Amino acid sequence: MPSTKDQLTKYEKIEAFVKGFKLSTLTYKRVMTLLNSEMKSGLTKQTNHVADIKMFPTFVRSLPDGTEKGEFLALDLGGTNFRVLLVKLHGSDVEIESKTYLIPQRIMLGTGKQLFDHIADCIGKFVKDHNIQGQKLPLGFTFSFPCKQEDLAAARLSKWTKGFRCEGVVGENICHLLHEALKRRTNCDVEIIAVVNDAVGTLMSAAHSDRNCEIGLILGTGCNACYMEDLDNVGLWEAADDDHPQQVIINTEWGAFGDNGCLDFIRTEYDRELDTYSINPGKQIMEKMISGMYMGEIVRLVLERLTMEGLLLHGADRECLLFERGKFYTKYVSEIESDHDEFFANTKQVLEELGIENFTTEDCKIVKYVCTLVSARAAFLAAAGLATLINKIGRKEMTIAVDGSLYRFHPRFHNLMCLKIQELIRPGQKFKLALSHDGSGKGAALVAAVAMRLRNIKGLKDVEVAA
Numbered sequence: 001m002p003s004t005k006d007q008l009t010k011y012e013k014i015e016a017f018v019k020g021f022k023l024s025t026l027t028y029k030r031v032m033t034l035l036n037s038e039m040k041s042g043l044t045k046q047t048n049h050v051a052d053i054k055m056f057p058t059f060v061r062s063l064p065d066g067t068e069k070g071e072f073l074a075l076d077l078g079g080t081n082f083r084v085l086l087v088k089l090h091g092s093d094v095e096i097e098s099k100t101y102l103i104p105q106r107i108m109l110g111t112g113k114q115l116f117d118h119i120a121d122c123i124g125k126f127v128k129d130h131n132i133q134g135q136k137l138p139l140g141f142t143f144s145f146p147c148k149q150e151d152l153a154a155a156r157l158s159k160w161t162k163g164f165r166c167e168g169v170v171g172e173n174i175c176h177l178l179h180e181a182l183k184r185r186t187n188c189d190v191e192i193i194a195v196v197n198d199a200v201g202t203l204m205s206a207a208h209s210d211r212n213c214e215i216g217l218i219l220g221t222g223c224n225a226c227y228m229e230d231l232d233n234v235g236l237w238e239a240a241d242d243d244h245p246q247q248v249i250i251n252t253e254w255g256a257f258g259d260n261g262c263l264d265f266i267r268t269e270y271d272r273e274l275d276t277y278s279i280n281p282g283k284q285i286m287e288k289m290i291s292g293m294y295m296g297e298i299v300r301l302v303l304e305r306l307t308m309e310g311l312l313l314h315g316a317d318r319e320c321l322l323f324e325r326g327k328f329y330t331k332y333v334s335e336i337e338s339d340h341d342e343f344f345a346n347t348k349q350v351l352e353e354l355g356i357e358n359f360t361t362e363d364c365k366i367v368k369y370v371c372t373l374v375s376a377r378a379a380f381l382a383a384a385g386l387a388t389l390i391n392k393i394g395r396k397e398m399t400i401a402v403d404g405s406l407y408r409f410h411p412r413f414h415n416l417m418c419l420k421i422q423e424l425i426r427p428g429q430k431f432k433l434a435l436s437h438d439g440s441g442k443g444a445a446l447v448a449a450v451a452m453r454l455r456n457i458k459g460l461k462d463v464e465v466a467a
């Protein structure tokens, strides 16, 4: 506690600059009500075209049953890296070999042709290095952007998110673009069986061993959730009746929640500034308050403000990285919050990396405090989103599969989310947050494998009918 009057006013002043991050449970409940009604309008045919949350039906209708077998190629595109994987499924056993390739920023902001050519080149190299050139491998493609799915293997990009803005891709079928690029750049032969979102892959991957899994959540560079919905509630579902289960995974794309201004009552001046300088102003408002691509920058904006106000880091030179956009990485937030004693070893190291000299222990304390406020708001908003889905699904017990760097590396995210979800769901409902392993790789291969299993069953039935 501050001892002198001066310090007291200093802390009061700091509070005034950060109080917008402290939201009451009642406010989170209001967020849930809004989210619920936005999701409803996304699911309803008549309102979907104006809805921000698109609630895309994915054509994934069956979860794995653990008997899936075979060799698959999987691709994972969604962050700053691109991964190619060779996934070998032997029932509940899974073997994965993978290689990660960097996507340079000039490609993320270039043309679609450059992007898909780059991807094709990486696949070509991978296939050659793994000596699988001659085989026609089935492929599952994790493409972690909002897509309107027309079939399991046909998806049109609805908009770019995160750091991507490649020209000429919005509105296009990305499987077609991949095929064309593979033809242009390689002589690999693949059959694209499925294109999936990373949230869907995460749910599939966890459902492989946990039948109670109903929701998939990504807390990484971006933020998104998907869940299993009854077809009766999906106004957009138009496919003919068949003997698949009467359900489908919905890719909510809830990152866009708030794009119509409905979350303005909780946005802070820092959220607005971050948005203004982003590559997609006005878009992905909820994602910008939660995910790893933005959290560090929100913290930086607060620290910059406090420093300019003379409340923090008196020794900081105006030329240091604290005053440069994008230089306070989200991994710093996790590192700083992992300091558990008065030595602040991680916090000091981060401040040094930013080129700040002459900081005090009190500075470290305040920096850590700002990190905890920004990350707790993110965790609580994600919890409010999950609680909305848990209440909507209404089952007594369920597992939520989670993946993403923010969830994996932040020391308190899991616990904070559990506490808040418990507060927000109906009494008596039980839930478990389970880390899903390699949803983007294994998950995509599993979606492809389930599709092939079902295709084979149908093939057998057709033969029986014909005979």
Ligand code: BGC
Pocket (backbone or CB within 6 Å): 078, 143, 144, 145, 146, 161, 162, 197, 198, 199, 218, 220, 221, 222, 223, 224, 225, 253, 255, 287
């Ligand atoms: C994308 C989602 C994706 C999420 C997590 C968001 O920006 O719109 O499709 O699931 O990031 O990667």
